[in-house]
Amino acid sequence: MGTWISTWPGGPEDSALPALLCLPPAGAGCQQFRAWQPVLAGTAQVYGVQLPGRENRWREAMPDTFGEAVEAIAGELVRTVAADRPLVVFGHSFGGLLGYELARLVPPRALVVSACRAPGHWDGAGRGIVDDDEELDKLFDTAGLDPAFLDDDTRALMVEMLRKDARLSLSYAHTPGARLNLPVHAWGADGDETVTSAELDGWAAVTTAGFHRHRTTGGHHAVLRRPEPVLKHLAGLLRGDDALLSRPA
16 A cells, blocks of 8 residues: 655755645646645645555555545654644645545644635535546646646546546535634635635634635636745745734734
8 A cells, every 4th residue: 555645855854844735636646746845945844645546556446435535644644744743734626625624633733725615515516527527528627737748548547537536525524513723724716617706715614713815816726837826825834924823804
């Protein structure tokens, strides 16, 4: 079995730095976050969550349920990042939902989600695309990859991976409970046709420690395609910027 958490050390001192845990969108692996490590060198050690069925884990079977995936990630996270080490969790789209449920088990300093509807809006999400090849194909085309560089067989494998993640999302049911006692930051793009403003605003209900909304331009994957603003924001959180960690005025 492969590991659920990958990292790309930038120096021998990285294990003493704050940790940034990144969760990718459906149908994608975590290698895309490798480029974030040099940008955050000296500020944080970047970790990526790798679900089975992709990249270095492509031969492994997916977990049966969303909850099983979260528990496996949480178990490895507590063995990887010391409890007294500052941690920020970032999740994009489906990765944001995983990040939220993970934060309920292993509370970070802050949770940052992008292009992700709030937990209460996820019931049934993905049902319309699991068996719709055309809809899956459309979503794949917006996944931050240039289809021109993919042959037909590779593309088919990646679309099938997206289908499996959509199916996994159908096993998710939000169970309301104690709200997070940590700030939540939600990023949304003006041109995102997948996640509405109301679905982003719903994140305010999951925390008692402050909700912050951030906007950018572009489509559903705008934050991943132009990560400079969110990386600057994450660096501030990792450094413990009081203005970012406090309740909004």
